[in-house]
Every structure is written in C-alpha cells, then in structure tokens.
Amino acid sequence: MLQAFDVIRPRSLADALDAIADGNATLLAGGTDLLVRIKKRLLKPQLVVDLSALSELTEIEDEREQIVIGSLVTHGQIVESTLANRYLPVLVQGCATVGSPQIRNTGTLGGNIANASPAADSLPPLTVLDARVIIQSLAGKRELSLDAFITSPGKTQLRSGELITGIAVQKMQDNERCLYRKLGQRKALAISVASVAVRMAFDPAIRTSSASGIAFGAVVPVIRRVPELERMLSQGPLDLQAIKEISERAGEFCAPISDLRASAEYRRNMCSSLLYEVLYDLTS
Amino acid sequence: MNSVMVDFTLNGEPRTVTVKPNMTLLEVIRDEFALTGTKEGCGQGECGACTVILDGKAVDSCLILISQVQGRTVTTIEGLGKDGSLDLLQSSFIEAGAVQCGYCTPGMIMSAKSLLLKNSNPSVDEIKRAISGNLCRCTGYTKIIKAVQLAAMNARDGSAGGEK
Ligand SMILES: Cc1cc2nc3c(=O)[nH]c(=O)nc-3n(C[C@H](O)[C@H](O)[C@H](O)COP(=O)(O)OP(=O)(O)OC[C@H]3O[C@@H](n4cnc5c(N)ncnc54)[C@H](O)[C@@H]3O)c2cc1C
Numbered sequence: 491m492l493q494a495f496d497v498i499r500p501r502s503l504a505d506a507l508d509a510i511a512d513g514n515a516t517l518l519a520g521g522t523d524l525l526v527r528i529k530k531r532l533l534k535p536q537l538v539v540d541l542s543a544l545s546e547l548t549e550i551e552d553e554r555e556q557i558v559i560g561s562l563v564t565h566g567q568i569v570e571s572t573l574a575n576r577y578l579p580v581l582v583q584g585c586a587t588v589g590s591p592q593i594r595n596t597g598t599l600g601g602n603i604a605n606a607s608p609a610a611d612s613l614p615p616l617t618v619l620d621a622r623v624i625i626q627s628l629a630g631k632r633e634l635s636l637d638a639f640i641t642s643p644g645k646t647q648l649r650s651g652e653l654i655t656g657i658a659v660q661k662m663q664d665n666e667r668c669l670y671r672k673l674g675q676r677k678a679l680a681i682s683v684a685s686v687a688v689r690m691a692f693d694p695a696i697r698t699s700s701a702s703g704i705a706f707g708a709v710v711p712v713i714r715r716v717p718e719l720e721r722m723l724s725q726g727p728l729d730l731q732a733i734k735e736i737s738e739r740a741g742e743f744c745a746p747i748s749d750l751r752a753s754a755e756y757r758r759n760m761c762s763s764l765l766y767e768v769l770y771d772l773t774s
Numbered sequence: 775m776n777s778v779m780v781d782f783t784l785n786g787e788p789r790t791v792t793v794k795p796n797m798t799l800l801e802v803i804r805d806e807f808a809l810t811g812t813k814e815g816c817g818q819g820e821c822g823a824c825t826v827i828l829d830g831k832a833v834d835s836c837l838i839l840i841s842q843v844q845g846r847t848v849t850t851i852e853g854l855g856k857d858g859s860l861d862l863l864q865s866s867f868i869e870a871g872a873v874q875c876g877y878c879t880p881g882m883i884m885s886a887k888s889l890l891l892k893n894s895n896p897s898v899d900e901i902k903r904a905i906s907g908n909l910c911r912c913t914g915y916t917k918i919i920k921a922v923q924l925a926a927m928n929a930r931d932g933s934a935g936g937e938k
C-alpha cells in the first residue's frame with residue numbers, strides 16, 4: 491500500500507499549470523520512477539498531479555528542421571515512431587534499451603529527463619543530438635539546452651510551478667551515422683553500467699568524419715558531450731589504429747563511481763571498449 | 775485523502791470505481807474486483823507478474839496509479855477466455871507444459887497476448903523480447919517460448935480454416 495496522498499488529474503495543460511502553480515504538487519507522468527520512490531519511502535508527496543489526461547503532450551511532431559517530442563510520449567512510442575526512426579535513430583536505440591516492454595509502454599521521455607539520472611538511457615542520445623527542453627509555467631514558455639537543464643545527478647533547472655512540455659531535436663542529416671550502445675548486467679531490466687552514444691557525419695570514401703558528437707552514460711555525474719574526443723574523430727582517416735587510440739583515451743573523460751553494479755575501474759575500461767565497438771561499427 | 779472516481783473498461787465491461795487515490799491498478803483489480811489472476815511479485819516493475827493489457831499494450835499494473843486508467847481499456851487474464859473456453863494462449867501453455875508453480879503465468883500470457891495482437895507470426899527473438907519483462911523462476915523459459923509459438927500457429931491455422 492502506498493502512503494496516503496491526494497491526486498488531481500487536470501484535463502488540459504492550462505489546468506495543469508494552474509494546479510502546480512503554488513509549487514506544492516508532485517508531477518506524475520508514467521509513474522515508473524515516482525511510484526517506486528514512493529513505495530521505497532524516498533518521497534512523501536501530499537498532492538500528486540496526474541498528467542495522464544494531457545493528450546496534447548503525447549505527440550511526436552515534424553516541424554521542418556526539427557522534431558518536437560511531447561513530454562508524455564513513451565519510450566515505446568518513440569521506438570515505434572516512423573519519424574523518430576527516420577530522423578532520430580540514435581534516440582530510438584536508447585529508448586529501446588529502457589527496462590522492459592512494460593516499462594517502455596508506461597515510462598515517458600519527459601520523466602526520463604526530469605529524473606536526471608546519470609544512467610538514463612535517453613540522455614546520451616539526446617545529448618549528442620543537442621536536444622532542447624521546452625518548459626512551461628503560468629508565467630510562459632522557456633527553452634533550455636539539455637546541457638543547461640540538468641545540473642547534477644537528479645537535479646535540474648526546473649523551477650516550482652513549471653513542467654516539461656516537450657523536447658525539441660534537430661533532424662539528423664542523411665550523411666550522418668549514429669549508434670547507442672549500453673552495457674548492463676543482463677539484456678532486459680538492467681540499469682546501465684556504462685553506455686555511449688556517437689553521432690558522426692562520415693564520408694566512407696575518405697574514411698573521415700567532419701562533425702561528430704560523443705556522450706557517455708552512467709560514468710559521469712552529468713551527461714555531456716566530450717569535445718576533446720569529438721575533435722580527435724575529425725583529425726584524419728578513421729582507420730583501426732586511430733579508432734584504437736581514440737577509444738583508449740575514453741577513460742580520461744569519465745568520472746565513474748563504484749557501486750553494486752560495477753567498480754569505477756571496470757566502468758572506465760568498458761567506456762573504452764564500448765567506444766571502440768561503436769566506432770568500429772560506424773566506420774565499417 | 776479524498777476518494778477518486780474512475781471510469782474504465784475492464785475485460786469488456788464499463789466499470790466505475792470510487793477508491794482511495796493512492797491505490798494502484800493492481801490493487802483495484804485484485805481488491806475491488808476480486809480478479810486475483812493478476813499477481814503481485816516485486817511491486818516495483820521488475821518481475822512482470824502483475825502484467826495487464828492497457829489500451830493494447832502490456833504494462834506493469836503495480837506501477838500504475840488508478841487515476842491513470844480513467845477512460846482507458848484494461849484486460850486481465852480473466853478477460854482472455856470467452857464463454858467458458860480458454861484463449862489459445864492459455865490452452866497452448868497447458869499443452870506445452872509451460873506452467874510449473876504458475877505464479878508468473880498470467881503475466882507471461884498477457885505479455886505474449888500483447889505481442890500476438892500486433893504480430894501473428896513472431897520469431898523466437900520477438901517472443902523473447904516480448905516476455906523480457908517477465909521473470910519465471912521455474913521453467914527455464916523454453917517451454918514458455920514453445921507455448922507462444924504453438925498459440926501463434928494454432929491461431930493462424932484457425933483463421934486459415936475460417937473457424938475463428
Ligand atoms: C523496473 C524498472 C526498470 C527501469 N529501467 C530503466 C532503464 O533501463 N533505463 C532508463 O533510462 N530508465 C529506466 N527506468 C526508469 C524509468 O522507467 C524512466 O526514467 C522513465 O522514463 C520515467 O518516466 P515516467 O513517465 O515513468 O516518470 P514518472 O515516474 O512519472 O516521473 C519521474 C520524475 O519526473 C518528474 N516528471 C515527470 N514528467 C514530468 C514533466 N513533464 N515535467 C516535469 N517533471 C516531470 C516527476 O515528478 C518525477 O519526479 C526503470 C524503471 C523501473 C521501475
């Protein structure tokens with residue numbers, strides 16, 4: 491049995507913004523993080539605002555150069571979306587590794603971002619895609635880069651009275667390739683031990699990448715792009731030797747912790763291995 | 775704590791419940807409707823024993839607050855069979871010997887059902903992926919996968935023969 495709390499379920503975004511305006515409410519999207527935290531008594535909300543009626547936040551929209559994903563879109567919806575598969579395949583790969591089919595059918599992209607876990611599987615892909623977080627409150631709308639939005643593990647720039655309405659992402663170009671790879675302790679229902687997302691504009695004729703993005707997950711307090719490694723990717727042909735040299739340096743840009751799932755040293759080594767695998771696959 | 779009133783469709787019937795808002799869908803199914811086929815294992819999304827189908831998709835009912843199902847359609851294991859006869863998945867689980875203690879079985883069947891709803895001829899990999907959120911401590915999964923294949927085959931034979 492969950493501890494006692496009240497629930498309101500606003501019918502529109504305007505009503506929801508009203509309901510959370512005084513800052514005393516706890517937002518519920520899919521509930522896969524929130525209900526677990528309440529069950530474990532890590533959180534004791536008085537009032538839960540259930541967002542499930544806000545169908546306006548459940549769409550994936552094509553807006554010329556960008557795709558806007560409503561905050562209540564589930565991981566499962568992203569995996570099945572034609573738009574996401576066509577323009578944001580690296581995000582599809584990330585969402586496909588979340589939990590289990592049941593968790594993906596309930597958990598939302600907005601919840602994954604708001605939760606700001608260093609191990610969240612949508613975050614490395616969204617980071618290499620330079621995603622922006624769209625936030626709304628009664629005072630109006632604002633947009634922040636994902637980088638600026640997440641400040642430390644579990645902490646974001648979200649102010650009281652605000653909610654995330656969507657995530658805006660530039661479409662990937664046809665000459666770009668990308669991969670997300672995650673190491674967990676098993677195939678399903680495994681929180682990430684280490685992961686990496688790589689995106690690059692690769693010219694196979696000269697085996698060279700002109701622009702790229704690299705971000706590691708679960709090995710840094712806040713997931714950010716790694717410009718030092720990205721620059722190395724553009725410094726000449728990506729032959730096996732270059733890939734080896736670049737991936738060997740991955741550990742320098744990680745600050746992993748040791749926990750139940752893995753030691754810091756193992757995580758550092760796995761970052762190198764994951765990056766090697768991903769660069770190898772992307773360039774062959 | 776104020777009560778909430780929630781309307782939803784449960785196993786084909788429109789239902790209204792007025793319950794405490796901190797109840798999960800799992801608790802409502804079991805305690806308000808006495809449909810005890812749906813099991814609670816971990817209570818945290820890890821085992822899938824509580825799997826039901828919500829608007830065509832498998833979900834863990836232990837992690838869904840009752841207000842979240844307002845206006846939606848829920849199917850539990852009790853909603854699969856029709857007129858006293860078993861669903862093909864249920865009979866193929868029996869035929870393939872895919873049930874030992876049985877605790878995982880309702881959840882397993884609901885995950886398999888959600889797969890067969892969109893894919894009438896799944897590969898072994900697709901079956902494995904569909905039941906990857908369901909733990910079984912007894913069978914070793916092999917017979918469960920066989921049972922799902924058998925149900926898919928029987929459903930295709932049935933529809934090809936024009937009987938179903
Ligand atoms: C068994 C299990 C396995 C899991 N495996 C993975 C995994 O492999 N990878 C992974 O990344 N995650 C995993 N998760 C975590 C979780 O499922 C995801 O983070 C999911 O995306 C959370 O979304 P939600 O809609 O369920 O969030 P909720 O639980 O509804 O909310 C999470 C937090 O975000 C806030 N919030 C939600 N929506 C908004 C919004 N629109 N605006 C502002 N704040 C908001 C809530 O107040 C709450 O604090 C797992 C969880 C479980 C229970």
Ligand code: FES
Pocket residue numbers: 813814815816817818819820821822823824825834835836837
């Ligand atoms: S009881 Fe719901 S997943 Fe285990």
Ligand code: FES
Pocket residue numbers: 872873874875876877878879909910911912913
């Ligand atoms: S039959 Fe016992 S848990 Fe699956």
